[in-house]
Amino acid sequence: MRTILKISAGYFDRIFPHLQLFGCKTLRFNKSKTLHYQFLRDKMFSKLKLLLVIISLSIHLFFAGCVDIPDDIIFPKWDVDMNLPLVNRSFTMDDVLKTKDYVYKVPGSSNDTVYLFQSKVVEQSTDIREFLRLDEVIQLEGLILPASQFDSTLIYILFPDGAEIDSAAFFDGIFSYSFFNPSGQIIQLQIGFPDFYSAEGLPVNIEIILNPFQGVQGEYSFLNHTYRISPLHPPDKKNSFRFVVKAVSSVPVTFNADIYTGPFEIEYVYGRLNPKTLSERGKSHPFYLSDYRQYGGKTVIKSARMNLKAEYISAISYGLDVILKNVKIIGVRNEGDTFPLLDSTGSPTFNMRLINGTAHQIFTKNNSNINELISFLPDTLLILSEYVLNPDNKSLAISYLDSVKYLTDISALSYLAIRESVVGDTSFLNIEMSDREDISSGQEAEVIIESENAIPLDCWARITIVDENYQPLFTLRDESNGADSLLFIAADVDANGEVIKPTINPVRLLNLTGNELELLSRAHYVISSFTIRTTRAQLEPPIIVTMSTASTFKMRVYCTLKFRVNNDG
């Protein structure tokens, strides 16, 4: 303070000659200015000192003596009830369905809209190449043929397996021969096949030299050859092809010949092939409603339907008569359980005949046990059958590309009954860290659940809260009845299974203690177990109900959360 006053005094000293003081006359310097100057300065400082004392006293009184201010501001804590709407939602059957794949909405029988569970069309193709193999070997043995300067012999030999061919292309075909010359003359042989053409489109000829007293054996392959019957070919010899043997020797002699032909492998053929039965074949196909496997064996379906179509697929003809013999359709579960489709007689096999290349059979509850098969909800569907091709031995046009195709689809409308089935689900609880802190501040919570069920489905929901390691933390309990599951009663239905009115469920109460809220703040997953049952499905037979698309389950959940503000304070 002394220093400040000294500095101030020096400052005033410099400006003093110009000062104009309040209440004082303007200073004028004269001989006694030094004395006067010191008097004024002392007067000024005495005033300042007085004021500073008063100010200091005032501030001291103001803050230190009078106003009581907390040393530390400590935020208070208190309990507050927050009334929170948690859920207000209408769940439709769309929400209940586990998947929307293969589920369609169609008009129902009562001016309503119901679900159609419609699988994808399963296709199963079976080629008929086996039918185009002529496996028989035809023999012409012990022939004695002349040889001279001008002789030639026309010979007909049967196609294998009784085939009658107007034209054809062969992947392969065997013509083999064995000649013996018992004479002393050299014989020049030329074998011509006037109706066969090589892959290059050239006539087919074989030339052989038969030396005296010697034999020759050989084989010719009709690899990629075509055959086209000549107009001069006798109609009664369509089952044979012809070849011409020209034998030249200087003097007329004879020689011995053995001829063989077959097997043939046909690329396509116009003509007639004898009926042939292909052995049982088929394969498994996915059953596209297996997402509902948990209801397998517990579901009673009112109106399932299976379409089984068979088509003959050909690039060169309009069709081939085929009998699908001993057709079997079997539902197979991954565990090995099977369930066969039975016709109305109880037979597990049936036949279908393709007329003009197509056949169509519909299986309903009237002609089969299709309802039960669909209720079985297999994982795969196995379709097996034998194939009888050209059973009436008709003329035909057929190619190795031809096939017989099965087209199968199954469908069921949502008229059904479900006996008690348990559906499990684990869902992630997406709670942010800040929310977790808020939840852990909770002292208690009362959760009120109101629901109105227009879906004919009873549901017992058991909800367990688990931590990040799936360790159970606690299970929700219905305080209104003490149960560890929440019951939502189904809508009532009439005798036809139609919903009469929604059921307003009793209010369910969940009370969470502070400890449970603390546990909830550590929750990461919810493991839910829903036991469901359609209305009066416990009866025998169960009531078949209509699951209409308009059915809704309305739920309103609200809670009073009591929590402590500034709980850590």
Added chain:
Amino acid sequence: MMDKKKVFCTALIFLGCILNSVVFAQFGSEGAVDANSMGMGKSYNASSTGVYSIGINPANLINTQDKTTEFQTILPIPYLAFRSGTNFMTFNDLNYFFGGVNGKARHLDDEDKKRFNDLFEDGGVLFANASVNLLSVSYNYGEDIGAFAFSAHDLISAYMKFPQAITELALFGNQPGKKFDLGETDTQSWWIRSYSLSYAREISEIRIPGFNKFGAGVSFKLIHGFSYTGTERVLTSFITGEKYQISGSADLLAHSSFSDAFGVKYGFDSTEKKSDMSLFPSPAGSGIGFDIGVNAQYGDNWLFSLAVTDIGKINWKKNVAEFSASGEIEFEELLDRELRDSLYKNITGEGKSIINHSTSMPTTLRLGAAYYTDENQSSIPGSLIVVLDYNQGFNNMPGNTTTPRVSIGGEWKPEDWFPYFRTGFSFGGITGLNWAFGIGTIAGPLELNFATSDFHVLFAPNESKQVSFALSSRWRF
């Protein structure tokens, strides 16, 4: 990141200015005032003179002796000004609710909660005003030429009013059927720097019997704004239904603007910002304003004053954001994150950058009368001034209020050696009734004043809701 040393030095300089500079330039009807005026219940319209009249009535510049120079400096003594408080909570309440119990937080029972909530019956107001004078100087040449003044000062004001609905919600939760109306919510804050140039002179052409003289004055102001936040409209309300569903409507409009120096980054803006604070930051907004005033001296004892101050606008152009919300509030699913986010957005609004935003300056009408007497004219020893003021703000910008404020005050100096005693009462405005007290002295060229506008604190200290004191000084040659 800004260099720590630079930040520290800047803060030190800034704090030094706050603690050591003179607060006197009035802004709005409620802003901080010099200790001289504060001591008289913030009555100043007719009695302020010289540099103290800047921002109040420029015509009062002539109310000093001819050839008088006035200015303010940090010297000779440190200056400290403080005024803060609420309109709802006394120090007793503060101690009770925020003082803790044995060092731990007080647990509020139902009665405590009711008592706490009742404090906010008329809504809660938090405010703080500060003014930092950078330089002020005035010179009265005399009747022929007039008086001139220049002032540069910073003003920092913050005001927040929140409705009782907020405390009620926090204390008692959202009770079904209870409507929560946030309509009284209002927040305003800014930091602006005002450069003003004033001129006043006597109007000798006006002659009216009884009146000795008339004066007129005008101040031109260049305003640099460094930050602004303010709500223009909050009409949001909601009600909790029987099933705890929340419904209502949202209507919010707010703006903000910050100097680049703050490095403020808005949530909706991905641009990285860097803080670079200094004593002279680049302005975020600027504006031109003016004060205009007249005064008159009636006889030897009466002075009358009329002025309109802070006429003009500030146009904010830097980092300007608009936050708005409107529409119906329907909330029924807390567990639905999308709905929750939507509700939050509905209430708090969505921000977006806008090019500019204009705000009014805290325009105020100021009327005042002062009566001067001394022992030569009456039986009262020494000299006495009695002052009556009426301040009417035209808006609710920071430091201003449309609630009129009336004040009456006086200054008495019984003896030459005795300090000036000042006291006064202020009614209305933001804080209602206040009893002020101040003292001052003139020591040579130096005038030194001390005051509080909450003198009643001394008598019922813990029942008061605000505290304030101010020291101010001016040099006069």
